[in-house]
Amino acid sequence: MTLHITNAAKEIGVAPITLKRWLLSGKVSDVKRDRNGWRIFEQIDIRRIRKYANGISNAPTQLQLPDQNHINDKTVAFRDSAFNGNKKLPFHRWVPWIAGFSADFVEDCLEKYLPDQKPSELTVLDPFSGVGTTLIEGFLHGCNVTGFEINPYAYLACKVKLNAHRYDIADIEKTLQRFGRYYRTRTEDESYTPRATAPNTFTTRSPFYSPKVERKVLILFDFLPNIKNLEIRDLFRLAFGTVMVSFSNYSYEPSLGRRASSGKPDIEDADVGGVIEAKVRQMIDDIKEFDELHAESTKALQTRIYNESFFDATEFCDRDSIDLLVTSPPYLNNYHYLRNTRPQLYWLDLASDNRFRKKIEHASFGKFWQTVRDKDTIEPVFSLDRLNRKLEILRGINPEKGVYGGHGWANYAATYFNDSYRFCRVASELLKPGGTAVVVIGNSILQGLEIETDEIFADIGELAGLKKKDIVMLRTKRTGSSIIDSTVRAGKTKRKTILYETAVVMTK
Ligand SMILES: C[S@@+](CC[C@H](N)C(=O)[O-])C[C@H]1O[C@@H](n2cnc3c(N)ncnc32)[C@H](O)[C@@H]1O
Numbered sequence: 001m002t003l004h005i006t007n008a009a010k011e012i013g014v015a016p017i018t019l020k021r022w023l024l025s026g027k028v029s030d031v032k033r034d035r036n037g038w039r040i041f042e043q044i045d046i047r048r049i050r051k052y053a054n055g056i057s058n059a060p061t062q063l064q065l066p067d068q069n070h071i072n073d074k075t076v077a078f079r080d081s082a083f084n085g086n087k088k089l090p091f092h093r094w095v096p097w098i099a100g101f102s103a104d105f106v107e108d109c110l111e112k113y114l115p116d117q118k119p120s121e122l123t124v125l126d127p128f129s130g131v132g133t134t135l136i137e138g139f140l141h142g143c144n145v146t147g148f149e150i151n152p153y154a155y156l157a158c159k160v161k162l163n164a165h166r167y168d169i170a171d172i173e174k175t176l177q178r179f180g181r182y183y184r185t186r187t188e189d190e191s192y193t194p195r196a197t198a199p200n201t202f203t204t205r206s207p208f209y210s211p212k213v214e215r216k217v218l219i220l221f222d223f224l225p226n227i228k229n230l231e232i233r234d235l236f237r238l239a240f241g242t243v244m245v246s247f248s249n250y251s252y253e254p255s256l257g258r259r260a261s262s263g264k265p266d267i268e269d270a271d272v273g274g275v276i277e278a279k280v281r282q283m284i285d286d287i288k289e290f291d292e293l294h295a296e297s298t299k300a301l302q303t304r305i306y307n308e309s310f311f312d313a314t315e316f317c318d319r320d321s322i323d324l325l326v327t328s329p330p331y332l333n334n335y336h337y338l339r340n341t342r343p344q345l346y347w348l349d350l351a352s353d354n355r356f357r358k359k360i361e362h363a364s365f366g367k368f369w370q371t372v373r374d375k376d377t378i379e380p381v382f383s384l385d386r387l388n389r390k391l392e393i394l395r396g397i398n399p400e401k402g403v404y405g406g407h408g409w410a411n412y413a414a415t416y417f418n419d420s421y422r423f424c425r426v427a428s429e430l431l432k433p434g435g436t437a438v439v440v441i442g443n444s445i446l447q448g449l450e451i452e453t454d455e456i457f458a459d460i461g462e463l464a465g466l467k468k469k470d471i472v473m474l475r476t477k478r479t480g481s482s483i484i485d486s487t488v489r490a491g492k493t494k495r496k497t498i499l500y501e502t503a504v505v506m507t508k
Pocket of ligand 1: 097101102127128129130131132133134148149150151154308309310311327328329330331337363364365
């Protein structure tokens with residue numbers, strides 16, 4: 001008896017997406033195809049692949065790091081957590097996101113921490129969904145998924161990615177053809193003046209688009225209202241959002257800045273329509289593949305994504321309803337998601353209103369240094385000696401710099417950890433007893449002082465009703481230098497410090 005990929009995966013005991021990845025990456029050699037091009041698995045293939053599956057060991061291995069660092073005692077038990085690996089994977093490749101993590105990492109978490117139950121009876125939560133890596137991966141593995149994302153552009157990405165398999169493919173294809181004709185006739189007609197205009201409140205130091213590029217972008221915007229199906233219009237809007245910076249005079253380095261500032265020439269002209277068509281075609285390919293691999297296993301699943309702050313999650317989710325939480329909150333590095341997505345927020349008219357953006361800023365996890373630096377001393381709302389000591393040292397650094405010195409950064413750190421506490425409280429309400437939370441987080445250096453964010457976070461989790469299970473090293477990023485705590489006042493002796501990311505694993 002031969003099987004198609006979905007049933008073959010069931011026989012082997014892995015998700016269809018996992019089997020597909022093994023085949024694509026050559027980890028197991030490919031199988032024959034039938035007349036229609038569908039993969040067919042014979043019993044001999046099933047046995048061969050099952051043998052491979054059984055041989056994959058999950059045993060943690062020790063990461064080798066220089067001796068002087070305390071992170072030596074953390075173990076590695078996951079594959080690379082960085083987003084780069086997503087660039088070729090269906091759905092994940094749609095939206096690049098600087099702070100996203102890899103599908104492989106999420107897959108490892110699902111394997112390790114989901115209870116041994118039918119996936120369709122389980123719910124996976126990502127409180128800071130970004131562009132939806134956890135949600136998509138959980139869904140492709142057959143689980144119900146729930147997400148919160150405060151940034152309207154990232155929310156749009158999650159919404160379209162999670163729902164696109166329900167859209168009418170033939171309609172998307174027809175719309176794409178109509179777009180091609182519409183765009184070409186008008187770009188070639190020099191007398192055509194676009195009706196759409198650039199968002200007038202979006203101010204940048206130099207023109208965001210060169211005139212020729214802007215004219216082409218506006219032709220796309222003339223076309224968008226012709227897409228009557230609003231879901232398909234959103235898919236085109238997202239497609240534009242994902243590529244719009246690539247033909248602008250700005251680039252991500254990783255913060256959004258002028259190309260000129262990083263020595264790159266401005267982009268005078270570009271094939272705007274072609275780039276968007278290629279993106280939509282990529283989306284169509286993935287949606288088609290979805291039917292082959294997942295239509296059956298995901299039919300009855302719930303996918304919920306809220307454009308709300310996770311701090312309000314108890315208004316939307318039931319207590320004790322989540323089996324596994326996998327997330328990465330903003331790090332203690334003041335990376336400004338809202339600022340870095342300004343082009344998308346303004347051009348797609350998602351948050352052009354200043355008051356609305358301020359509201360999001362204030363509801364964001366950890367707020368921002370700019371928002372809290374000139375406030376009176378902000379204290380932790382809970383009692384944790386190691387954090388109090390850190391904050392005291394930090395506050396004492398560079399007092400002559402006023403709010404730009406230790407005081408401002410200590411306020412930011414205190415706000416960040418207060419939000420970590422709020423987060424852990426809400427997470428502990430939503431998790432089922434025995435449920436697991438995996439939180440990816442990095443250490444930081446503020447004013448030259450190392451803050452072991454992950455360890456403090458784990459202690460805070462304990463105060464908020466969770467149990468610390470593990471801190472797992474994921475990757476090291478680069479080396480910085482930090483002051484040895486005890487010598488801050490005595491001449492600032494420096495030591496080499498490795499910036500790293502870990503997964504803090506907690507249970508309820
Ligand atoms: C590190 S990113 C998550 C990336 C995600 N793991 C991925 O792979 O795409 C953190 C996200 O948290 C979001 N965020 C910040 N504060 C939030 C809040 N209070 N509620 C929900 N989302 C929030 C930010 O907009 C940002 O997209």
